[in-house]
Amino acid sequence: MASTANDALPPFPDDVPTHPLPVVDYARIRAGDETERDKLWNAATQLGFWYLKNHGVEDEMNALFDLGKAFMGLPLEEKMQYEEGDDGMQFGYKAAGYHTADEHGTLDATEFLDIAKDDVLAYPTPVHRTYPPLVADAFPSIIIPFVQKSLVVNHTLLGVLGAKLGMAPGVIEALHKTEERSGCVARVIRTPSKEGAPEVLEEQALLGAHTDFGSLSFLHNRLGGLQVLAPGTENWLYVRPLPDHAICNVGDALNIFSGGLIRFNMHRVVAPPKAQSAYERYSLSFFTRPHDSVVLRPLSAESPVVAAAVATGQVGLESQQEDRGTAGEWLVRRLRNLRTANYHGVESYRDHLGTEDYGKITQVATTVAM
C-alpha cells in the first residue's frame, strides 16, 4: 500500500491566518521536566489546544493513515454495513451527511471510521461490534499498537494535569480506566476534495463547530482545514499542521472535572486552504473519554484547586447547575442529537452540545452570512 507522504501534498500556505499553538515536548514531560509540565498546564488552562512533539506514535500513525485511506476507498455499500445508526452508538462507519453541522440542520461532509478502544483491547473478542475484514485484519499490526500508545500518551498528560490540580496520584486516571467500558475511540476522518464536493461552499464547515465530548483528544493532521475560534473573537483561524507534531485538545469532560479551570476551545473543519483544497483530507484522532459509569461533576472533593475555583465562582461553569449524569449517558444523548435522522430543529442541535457557549457559533454564522 503506497504511503501518502507529507511531501506529496502541497505545503500549508503562508498567507492564511493561523492560530499559533504552544509546542509541548512529550519526551520532556515523561522525564518529569517541571518547565514542560508548566507549559502543558498553561496550554490546557488557556487555549486548551497545543502541539505535542516526540510522542513516539509516528509509525503507527502513518500506518493508520494508509489503512484509513484503504477503508474509505471501499464501496459505499460495503461501508454502510457498518454504519453507526441513530441510537447513540458511535463505533463503526459514519457516512457523510449523517450528522448535522449546525443548528439549521446543514449536513456534514465527513466520513468517520470509529474503532472502539474496548474492541481493540479485547481483540479478538468483540465488545461493541465487528469491523470490516480489512480493518479487523489490521488490529494486531496497526490498531492495537496505535490505541495502546495513544492511551499512554493521554494518560500521561492527564496525570500531569491531575497533579497540577492538586489531586493525589492516580485519581484522575481512575476516572479513565482502560479496562472499563468507555467511549474511548480511534477515529479516521475523510473529507472530500473541492472537486469531490462542488456543492460545499468555501466557508462551510465540513465538520461543524464543536468541542470534543471526552477528556483529551490526540489528533494527527497532514492537511490544513482544522480551525479554532480565537477566544474572545469571532475569527476562525487555521491550525497549521506540523510534521510529526500531534495536536492535542481538551474536551468537555475534563473541563467539567476541573471546575472549568482546564479549557476546551471551539473548533471545526473546513476545506483545506488554497492548493490543498484539491485533495481529500484525512485526519486521525484518539479520544480519551471517562469510562461509562463515571459521573460528570467538578472534582471538588478530590482537588483543593477545583474546590477553590468552584467556591469563588472564578470560572463560569454551567455544568454545576445541571445533572449531566454519567459519561456513558451523556455521550449517547449528545450523539443521538447529532444524527441527521434525529434532527428536529434548533433545540435538537443544541441538545447535542456540551458545555460550550453556542452563542459564539451563531454570532459567527451570522457574520459569515452577511
Ligand SMILES: O=C(O)CCC(=O)C(=O)O
Ligand atoms: O480533523 C480534524 O482536524 C479535527 C477533527 C475533530 O475535531 C473531531 O473529530 O472531533
Ligand SMILES: [Fe+2]
Ligand atoms: Fe473535535
